[in-house]
Amino acid sequence: MDFEAELAKFQPSLEIDQAEDAIYGNNTTDVTDLLQSILKDEKAGRNTKKNKSAGWVEE
Template identity: 40%
Template sequence: MLNFEEEVAKFSPSTEIDRATENLYDSISPDVADILEELLSKSDKRKNPQGNRH
């Protein structure tokens, strides 16, 4: 049977158009390249304090 409150909780608010680009880059999750870059930078820091992907 249906649990009304549970179902309602599954609905999330939609992004308002005026706020579409707010915190845009923060909302983008890191991909594999980002993870590898972070790993590399940590490794470089251990080996060499200067390290830059770009």
């Protein structure tokens, strides 16, 4: 079997391309975004018990 020839013929399926578009186009908040928001509020002095950023629940 000629692996180089097989690799040259390879083309990803449409489902993979569509999945990549959905994943990379999704603008979700992750842990890093949450931590940056908390630190920003903390530096600005807005993260007090009366005024929690992003609706954090007090324990």
